[in-house]
Amino acid sequence: MELNMRAGHQGTGPGAVTPDGCAVELYSRLPVGAEPDIVAAAVPVGARILELGCGVGRMTHPLLERGFSVTAVDESQEMLDRVRGARTILSSIEELDLGEAFDVVMLASFLVHAGDVEVRRALLRTCVRHLAPDGCVLIQREGEEWHTNLPRERVDPSGFTVRIVSAESTGDGANSVYAEYEFPDATWTQTFLSRPLTKDQFEAALAEVGLKVDEYLTQDRTWVRAGQAV
Structure with missing residues (x-):
């Protein structure tokens, strides 16, 4: 079945991805x-x-x-x-x-x-x-200032790394945010719009x-x- 992604949102990595770019398996681990x-x-x-x-x-x-x-x-x-x-x-x-x-x-x-x-x-x-x-x-x-001083990363005590890589202006007050979640056995990415x-x-x-x-x-x-x- 074709997934209808929300405009400006996407996600990569193993398993199902929701319309706003969230990976189901990733969120099951967080x-x-x-x-x-x-x-x-x-x-x-x-x-x-x-x-x-x-x-x-x-x-x-x-x-x-x-x-x-x-x-x-x-x-x-x-x-x-x-x-x-x-x-x-x-x-x-x-x-x-x-x-x-x-x-x-x-x-x-x-x-x-x-x-x-x-x-x-x-x-x-x-x-x-x-x-x-x-x-x-x-x-x-x-x-x-969540959208500033990028890129930044946080290493979780459980052993995975979260990176907010970039937040690029879309020109109308919102930003296109790109994030990475790196685990020892898999990596997921998410791109989404945030105002x-x-x-x-x-x-x-x-x-x-x-x-x-x-x-x-x-x-x-x-x-x-x-x-x-x-």
């Missing part, structure tokens, strides 16, 4: 880090979570272990096939309309930095559409859809809790 603890500390115990762009369930599974109810959404069936224990929905985030409200809607993986402004607006509108009146949206942002957002630009993007920042959850402001603006 560690989750501190993100589940950040989420758990920011939301009510046992909350119903709508996870947008769940991938292989790297965050889904730890959240389930912490007692949350998770509805996991992804546009890749190959990704969803790796998710265990959660309700799964095959859909693009932009088109999702479950007719349900959740305590928490989670938009991680830097999705808020979508290169296409209209896609970003659609992602955030989906968050609002599924948000309970007293619920919250958890958003993961890129770090400050840098300052703190003010990010907050303005939320305001466009009726959201406002409640709290920056981490010192580097990469994790944010937002709610409906009054």
